[in-house]
Amino acid sequence: MATPLRELDGHPQTPATLAESTLILVDYQNTYTQGVMELEGWSEALDAAEGLLTRARREGAKVIHVQHDGGEGSPYDIRADIGRIHPRVAPIEGEPVVVKSAPNGFVGTDLGDRVDAAGNQDVIVVGFMTHMCVTFTSEGAFLRGNRVTVVADACATRALPSAAGEVSAADLHRGALATIGDVYAQVVRNADALR
Numbered sequence: 018m019a020t021p022l023r024e025l026d027g028h029p030q031t032p033a034t035l036a037e038s039t040l041i042l043v044d045y046q047n048t049y050t051q052g053v054m055e056l057e058g059w060s061e062a063l064d065a066a067e068g069l070l071t072r073a074r075r076e077g078a079k080v081i082h083v084q085h086d087g088g089e090g091s092p093y094d095i096r097a098d099i100g101r102i103h104p105r106v107a108p109i110e111g112e113p114v115v116v117k118s119a120p121n122g123f124v125g126t127d128l129g130d131r132v133d134a135a136g137n138q139d140v141i142v143v144g145f146m147t148h149m150c151v152t153f154t155s156e157g158a159f160l161r162g163n164r165v166t167v168v169a170d171a172c173a174t175r176a177l178p179s180a181a182g183e184v185s186a187a188d189l190h191r192g193a194l195a196t197i198g199d200v201y202a203q204v205v206r207n208a209d210a211l212r
Contacts, residue, residue, distance in 0.1 A: 021199045032205045033139040033166040034212040036076040039132055042066065043083045043122060043144025043154050045106045047099050048092045054175070056145060057186035062173035066143055067105045069171055069208045074109075079135035082106075082114045083122040085150065120150045123157035132163065139164045141211070142202065143171035148193035155201040165202035166211070169194050 024030060045066060049056045056062075073080055084102055087093030094100040095116065108114055115128045122128045132140060140163045142155045151172050158165045174193065176186045184192075198204035205211065 023198070023200050023203075026200075029164055030203065032203045032210050032212065033141050033164065035073055035078050035141065035208075037078075037137055038139040038141050038166070038211075039079040039081060039135040039137045040070070040073045040141045040143070041081050041083060041122065041128075041132075041154065041158070042070065042106055043142060043150050044085050044146070045082075045103050045144055046084060046093065046095075047101055047103055048085075049145040049173070050103065052092065052099070054092045056173040056175045058173040058190075059145065062145070062171055063103060063105055065168065065171040065207060069141075069143060069168060070106050072208060073141075078141075079137060080108075080112045081128065081131055081135070082108045082112060083126075083128065083144070083150075083154065084114055084116050086116050086118055120153040121157040122150065122154040123161065128157075129161055132158070132161075138162075139166065141166045141168065143168050145172070146174040147172040147190045148174050148177075152193050152197055152201075155197050159201040167194070167197050167202045167204045168208050168211070169204055170207045 085093045086095045115126045117126050140158050174190045
């Protein structure tokens with residue numbers, strides 16, 4: 018098996034400590050639980066995210082929610098129920114919501130300022146979709162100098178067509194996690210791996 022680039026480059030090989038991290042929950046919107054954008058495995062991933070969020074709150078981690086706004090009438094319309102954050106992981110008082118319009122949650126938003134204000138170099142990124150906003154938000158955090166951990170079972174995606182044939186949701190999820198884990202983040206199977 019190949020050695021990940023992050024190991025060759027000397028990046029940390031240990032996951033974050035939850036209490037000393039900022040948890041970034043990306044796009045846990047109703048968008049992905051129904052209709053044209055429904056993800057495979059979204060319910061199980063939401064279970065994992067809900068457990069992680071509960072634990073983060075209990076352990077005193079900083080929490081930031083990220084929500085994609087695609088505009089009125091889109092599956093990401095945050096003014097409609099379809100675009101709202103799922104109630105099982107909805108923000109509580111004191112937890113900011115960053116609204117984005119690009120896959121990388123740091124582009125055109127104040128997410129970086131909020132991460133800096135939280136005071137933790139370590140960030141934990143989870144959310145929907147693994148191959149898109151989780152990947153690019155992890156990249157954004159890595160490129161700005163944060164130490165990133167991604168919790169695999171709290172993420173999900175969907176099958177997609179490609180020039181080489183359809184890619185199943187499971188294969189795309191694993192491929193995205195491999196890409197993230199090669200450079201951008203320490204990827205762990207579940208929250209039990211967080212110190």
